[in-house]
Amino acid sequence: MIVFGIAGWSGAGKTTLIEKLIPRFTERGLRVSVIKHAHHGFDLDRPGKDSWRHREAGASSVLMLSGQRWVLMNELRGAPEPGLDEQLRLLAPSDVVLIEGFKAAPVPKIEVFRAAAGKSPIWPENPNIVAVATPDAIDCPHPVLPLDDAAAIAQFILEHPSRR
Numbered sequence: 001m002i003v004f005g006i007a008g009w010s011g012a013g014k015t016t017l018i019e020k021l022i023p024r025f026t027e028r029g030l031r032v033s034v035i036k037h038a039h040h041g042f043d044l045d046r047p048g049k050d051s052w053r054h055r056e057a058g059a060s061s062v063l064m065l066s067g068q069r070w071v072l073m074n075e076l077r078g079a080p081e082p083g084l085d086e087q088l089r090l091l092a093p094s095d096v097v098l099i100e101g102f103k104a105a106p107v108p109k110i111e112v113f114r115a116a117a118g119k120s121p122i123w124p125e126n127p128n129i130v131a132v133a134t135p136d137a138i139d140c141p142h143p144v145l146p147l148d149d150a151a152a153i154a155q156f157i158l159e160h161p162s163r164r
Contacts, residue, residue, distance in 0.1 A: 003088060004157045005099040005109035007129065009119045012112040013147065014100050017133060021098060024154035030095040035087055037101025044073065096157070104128075108162045110145070110153065113138070131156060 006014045006021075018034060025032045045052040051062045055075055063072045084105050091097050099107060106128060113121050113134040123129040123142060131143040133153055138144060145153050 001088070001092065001094055002096045002157065003099065003107050004096070004160070005102060005105060005107050005128065006112060007101075007103050007109045007122060007126065008112035009117060009122070012114050012117060012119075014112050017110075017112055017147065017150070017153070018098050018100055020150035021154050021157075024150050025096045025158075031093060032096045032098065033091040033094040035084075035091070035097060035099045035102070037099075044071065108160060110157070112147065114147075130160060130162060 006018055008014050022032050022034075045055065051064050051073070054062050055073065059075070060077065061072060061074045064070065084099075084102060084107070088097060099105065099109075103109075103122065103126060108130045109126070109128045111121060111123050111126075111129045111132045113123075113132050113136070115134075115136045115138070121132065121138070121140070123132055123140060129142060131145055132138065132140050133145045133147045135147045143156065145156060147153075
């Protein structure tokens with residue numbers, strides 16, 4: 001399994017890059033999964049629906065499925081969120097796992113950086129950054145990849161020796 005992070009400040013274009021990378025991997029026959037860490041609560045369910053009512057009643061897990069998809073929702077109920085290793089175990093059938101968020105996780109990462117955003121790059125402080133994807137000309141000790149070239153970024157991920 002190839003595990004690679006996409007890091008950067010909010011609004012830098014991490015989600016857009018992941019959206020462009022996924023087809024580059026799937027067209028090669030690779031199964032791709034994504035882990036997206038949210039710093040705030042979220043809910044995929046809607047109040048009043050059966051699955052919401054089951055969770056509200058105290059169910060720890062609710063599995064919903066149809067002929068098109070399935071989802072397993074787990075309530076932490078005060079327990080700590082699962083670590084990255086546990087999350088990857090759940091995604092074990094995947095060939096490539098892209099991680100958005102988890103800036104401190106010890107996996108190789110590409111930073112999405114835009115000078116116009118006015119934020120400092122994170123690569124000087126983050127030892128897990130192995131490349132920077134940017135539309136800008138920057139001075140950086142890591143490989144600098146053109147942000148608009150998803151094929152080149154995908155190839156970099158597939159060939160990088162430190163991928164997990």
